[in-house]
Structure formats: structure tokens, C-alpha cells
Amino acid sequence: MKQALNGKRVAILAAAGFEESELSVPRAALQKEGVEVHVVTPDGKGVRAWAETDWGDTYEADKALADASESDYHALVLPGGLFNPDELRINDDALSFVKGFFQAGKPVAAICHAPWILINAGVVEGRRMTSVHSVAQDLRNAGVEWVDEPVVVDSGLVTSRTPKDLDAFNAKLLEELQEGRHSGQHA
Numbered sequence: 001m002k003q004a005l006n007g008k009r010v011a012i013l014a015a016a017g018f019e020e021s022e023l024s025v026p027r028a029a030l031q032k033e034g035v036e037v038h039v040v041t042p043d044g045k046g047v048r049a050w051a052e053t054d055w056g057d058t059y060e061a062d063k064a065l066a067d068a069s070e071s072d073y074h075a076l077v078l079p080g081g082l083f084n085p086d087e088l089r090i091n092d093d094a095l096s097f098v099k100g101f102f103q104a105g106k107p108v109a110a111i112c113h114a115p116w117i118l119i120n121a122g123v124v125e126g127r128r129m130t131s132v133h134s135v136a137q138d139l140r141n142a143g144v145e146w147v148d149e150p151v152v153v154d155s156g157l158v159t160s161r162t163p164k165d166l167d168a169f170n171a172k173l174l175e176e177l178q179e180g181r182h183s184g185q186h187a
Contacts, residue, residue: 017083080112
């Protein structure tokens with residue numbers, strides 16, 4: 001698959017308090033396949049991870065959100081954690097950035113609590129998704145068919161529950177990235 005993904009670019013949108021493995025593991029899987037990955041943060045500065053029960057490493061940003069555009073990338077990854085999606089879901093620039101991927105039909109992968117961002121971006125109604133259990137009712141309230149599965153793909157939208165699902169999440173992320181645009185992916 002490596003040759004098929006050379007030249008692809010993926011943005012990982014993160015703010016402080018993202019779940020460390022939900023950024024580091026997908027980034028490594030993408031890079032292993034020859035994908036250029038940019039960590040995009042609200043202010044272009046490094047962001048500190050949450051590593052299960054305590055603060056983790058700081059990850060340097062490749063771009064500030066103001067300098068990033070959906071047109072620069074082939075797909076978007078949204079790591080979870082509690083703090084990260086809670087901050088991004090009230091950031092209008094982040095919501096516009098996310099919505100741009102849906103409007104362009106590009107793959108978006110969200111794990112754990114990250115679907116909160118998608119709810120606020122207004123892109124989930126009528127979709128089939130999964131998430132960490134504590135977000136399930138929020139998704140149902142937003143018009144989603146929520147299911148308890150390791151990974152769910154709905155027209156380019158990849159969702160998973162927790163870090164234990166990262167292998168399945170990464171496999172589907174890579175598959176959707178290889179497939180490219182999806183006509184069913186919409187805002």
C-alpha cells in the first residue's frame with residue numbers, strides 16, 4: 001500500500017489534552033505508509049498530550065490552524081481525549097476546518113471523544129458511527145445511529161471507541177485514504 005499512499009498528506013487536528021496514543025499511533029501508521037502528516041494546532045504551538053492517567057509528552061505543531069486549509073490535505077484525523085475535543089468543539093476556526101473536509105468528500109477519522117467536534121461542526125446527522133460510550137447519547141441526540149463496534153466506516157467517515165481499537169482504526173483510515181474522495185461524505 002505504501003506506493004499508493006506516497007504523496008498523500010493528512011492533517012491531525014489537536015489541542016492540549018489529546019489522548020497521546022490516539023495521535024502518536026495513527027501518525028506512525030500513516031508515516032510508515034509514506035504519508036506526510038502535519039499536526040495542526042489552534043495557535044501553531046506545541047500541545048501536551050494526556051497519557052491515560054497523567055500528562056504526557058508535548059508534540060510540536062507543523063502548522064497553525066489559521067495557516068491550514070482542507071485543500072492542503074487528503075484526509076483529517078481527530079484524536080480524542082477529554083480536553084482536546086472539548087476545546088476544539090467551541091473553536092469556530094476548527095469547526096470550519098473540519099467541515100471543509102466533509103464538504104470536499106475527503107476522509108475524516110475520529111476516535112474516542114473526538115465525535116464531539118463533529119457534532120458541533122454539524123456533520124453527523126444520519127450517519128452510522130461509534131465512539132467512547134460516554135459520547136454515545138450525544139451522537140444519538142445529533143441524529144446518529146450509534147453502534148458499539150471497534151471501528152465503523154460510513155462513506156469516508158471512520159470512527160472508533162478507544163485506544164484499544166487503534167489497529168482497526170488505522171487499517172480503515174489507510175483504506176479510506178487510499179480510496180480518496182467519497183460522494184457520500186458531506187456536510
